[in-house]
Amino acid sequence: MIFTEKRQGDFMSSVIETKDLNLWYGKHHALMDINMAVPKNQITALIGPSGCGKSTFLRTLNRMNDQIEGVRIEGEISLRGENIKNLDANVLRSRVGMVFQKANPFPMSIYDNIAYGPRILGVHKKKELDEIVETSLKQAAIWDECKDRLKTSALGMSGGQQQRLCIARALAVKPEVLLLDESTSALDPVSTSKIEDLLLELKKKYTIIMVTHNMQQAARIADRTAFFLLGELIEYDNTEKIFSHPADKRTEDYITGRFG
Amino acid sequence: MDGTVTLQKSRLKKQKSVENIFKTIFLIFGMFSIAFVIFISIFLIISGVPAITKIGFFKFMFGTKWASTAAKPSFGILPFILTSVYGTCGALLVSVPVGIFCAVYLAKMAPGPVAAAVREAVDLLAAIPSVVYGLFGMIIIVPSVRKLFNLPDGANLFSATVVLAIMVLPSIISESETALRAVPKEYEEGSLALGATYTETVFKVSLPAARSGVLTSVILGTGRAIGEAMAVMMVAGNVANMPGIFKSVRFLTTAVASEMSYSSGLQRQALFSIALVLFFFIIMINVVLRKLTSKGEVK
Ligand SMILES: Nc1ncnc2c1ncn2[C@@H]1O[C@H](COP(=O)(O)OP(=O)(O)OP(=O)(O)O)[C@@H](O)[C@H]1O
Ligand SMILES: [Mg+2]
Numbered sequence: 001m002i003f004t005e006k007r008q009g010d011f012m013s014s015v016i017e018t019k020d021l022n023l024w025y026g027k028h029h030a031l032m033d034i035n036m037a038v039p040k041n042q043i044t045a046l047i048g049p050s051g052c053g054k055s056t057f058l059r060t061l062n063r064m065n066d067q068i069e070g071v072r073i074e075g076e077i078s079l080r081g082e083n084i085k086n087l088d089a090n091v092l093r094s095r096v097g098m099v100f101q102k103a104n105p106f107p108m109s110i111y112d113n114i115a116y117g118p119r120i121l122g123v124h125k126k127k128e129l130d131e132i133v134e135t136s137l138k139q140a141a142i143w144d145e146c147k148d149r150l151k152t153s154a155l156g157m158s159g160g161q162q163q164r165l166c167i168a169r170a171l172a173v174k175p176e177v178l179l180l181d182e183s184t185s186a187l188d189p190v191s192t193s194k195i196e197d198l199l200l201e202l203k204k205k206y207t208i209i210m211v212t213h214n215m216q217q218a219a220r221i222a223d224r225t226a227f228f229l230l231g232e233l234i235e236y237d238n239t240e241k242i243f244s245h246p247a248d249k250r251t252e253d254y255i256t257g258r259f260g
Numbered sequence: 261m262d263g264t265v266t267l268q269k270s271r272l273k274k275q276k277s278v279e280n281i282f283k284t285i286f287l288i289f290g291m292f293s294i295a296f297v298i299f300i301s302i303f304l305i306i307s308g309v310p311a312i313t314k315i316g317f318f319k320f321m322f323g324t325k326w327a328s329t330a331a332k333p334s335f336g337i338l339p340f341i342l343t344s345v346y347g348t349c350g351a352l353l354v355s356v357p358v359g360i361f362c363a364v365y366l367a368k369m370a371p372g373p374v375a376a377a378v379r380e381a382v383d384l385l386a387a388i389p390s391v392v393y394g395l396f397g398m399i400i401i402v403p404s405v406r407k408l409f410n411l412p413d414g415a416n417l418f419s420a421t422v423v424l425a426i427m428v429l430p431s432i433i434s435e436s437e438t439a440l441r442a443v444p445k446e447y448e449e450g451s452l453a454l455g456a457t458y459t460e461t462v463f464k465v466s467l468p469a470a471r472s473g474v475l476t477s478v479i480l481g482t483g484r485a486i487g488e489a490m491a492v493m494m495v496a497g498n499v500a501n502m503p504g505i506f507k508s509v510r511f512l513t514t515a516v517a518s519e520m521s522y523s524s525g526l527q528r529q530a531l532f533s534i535a536l537v538l539f540f541f542i543i544m545i546n547v548v549l550r551k552l553t554s555k556g557e558v559k
Contacts, residue, residue: 064452090452090457091455093453094454098453106447106465106468107468116456120455120456170454173454
């Protein structure tokens with residue numbers, strides 16, 4: 001057991017690493033000394049009670065918190081060894097994609113939604129765009145459902161389809177990391193399981209970090225699970241370990257539903 | 261048990277009747293406004309059609325000479341139509357892009373206090389009566405145009421267009437700004453998360469998402485420009501010439517306003533016909549732009 005863990009640690013390079021990460025919203029200390037290394041081609045789940053800082057942590061990784069006034073960040077986050085402070089925010093965000101809790105397709109056609117990111121990055125040839133749109137939609141397992149209506153508005157799709165469209169949109173810019181913030185919480189079980197299958201497929205190519213309130217979901221698909229509580233990272237380990245032998249009493253209390 | 265049920269029933273009944281009263285009141289008010297539109301339309305048609313039939317539709321609409329008080333009068337309103345069209349289009353050509361940029365700046369980029377101050381000023385500009393714009397035009401714009409272009413007289417189509425552009429600006433700014441503010445934050449976050457810069461996000465996501473409100477602002481602006489009489493009368497020179505950029509001109513509105521007080525007979529009837537044409541223009545603008553907005557809206 002110890003042996004396998006050590007071995008895993010050796011050859012699984014981490015894509016994102018945080019070192020003593022602290023974040024304040026004004027006076028409110030929302031993240032405290034987070035040290036975390038996210039391994040490549042794995043699904044990492046962030047769990048914890050509401051308000052514990054999961055979304056904040058996730059949004060710090062692609063610097064979406066830069067938008068918010070009064071945010072102060074200390075510590076270091078590196079993407080493949082590079083401090084993300086030294087990257088342009090928009091370059092960083094095209095490498096670290098994000099899918100939100102509420103599906104947010106733009107009020108445009110399905111095609112234009114997917115082509116939006118590549119166009120921003122300077123792809124304008126129709127043939128290239130067509131290809132990107134098709135592969136992205138296929139990767140997000142939604143191509144068959146919308147290939148005949150690419151020119152119709154994305155707002156006419158069902159909630160589950162919209163969320164997969166948003167995943168496809170994020171994939172279209174070929175990110176290295178995909179962040180998902182409770183992206184299935186508003187969906188029915190069928191759509192949810194489609195997206196879970198999709199994520200298991202996507203982790204072959206991408207590194208995935210997802211926030212979820214659904215313990216079963218974390219247990220089902222995550223390789224690693226991180227438990228947050230009141231801005232602190234309490235425990236971070238292989239998912240089976242967290243769910244079978246949590247090291248910390250608070251983790252155990254949370255996953256057995258004793259609070260939160 | 262029985263008591264509470266009857267109590268609830270009577271409460272429901274009361275709510276129902278209150279609701280019905282309000283419905284009726286709103287219906288009556290609604291009917292009033294529709295009745296007014298119908299009344300004005302009928303009035304304009306009845307008083308405007310006779311002159312057109314007497315003069316002849318083509319002679320009236322496409323005649324290039326307006327000499328209503330001449331010994332051998334001539335009633336061609338093409339000069340007025342073209343002046344109104346040129347003046348309105350010219351004004352919009354400037355005020356639509358400028359207005360939209362201002363709105364984008366106010367809604368998405370300006371720091372809070374600056375935006376608040378500018379918004380206050382814009383609202384004030386919208387509330388200034390048109391005669392004040394006319395005075396401003398007479399005293400500032402007309403002489404400047406005369407000097408700038410070395411003309412004998414600065415009261416011309418160009419000056420009128422400038423005044424119209426300024427007058428239309430506030431409604432375009434405030435209406436577009438409201439539409440831009442109403443764009444859901446999720447759209448913008450989605451765009452930023454894909455690696456777009458903030459400016460790209462505003463122009464590629466926020467503005468298209470707000471297009472129906474922006475188009476509405478253009479409708480309002482066009483309506484204000486084509487219907488404006490007082491201010492343009494004071495700066496356009498008011499001569500019934502075929503329009504030229506530095507010629508003294510008369511608009512559809514000013515043609516009616518300047519002769520109505522002393523008109524009689526066929527001349528008076530022809531003025532009503534001009535009003536009818538103006539009315540028709542405004543309805544057309546509304547219909548066309550309404551169509552555009554409903555097409556642009558994604559459900
Ligand atoms: N923009 C903000 N300004 C000020 N405080 C904020 C802001 N966003 C979040 N917070 C605070 O930071 C803490 C962490 O919030 P966060 O949204 O990260 O929690 P979460 O774990 O994602 O919760 P949930 O599960 O409900 O989504 C909360 O106490 C919250 O009130
Ligand atoms: Mg959250």
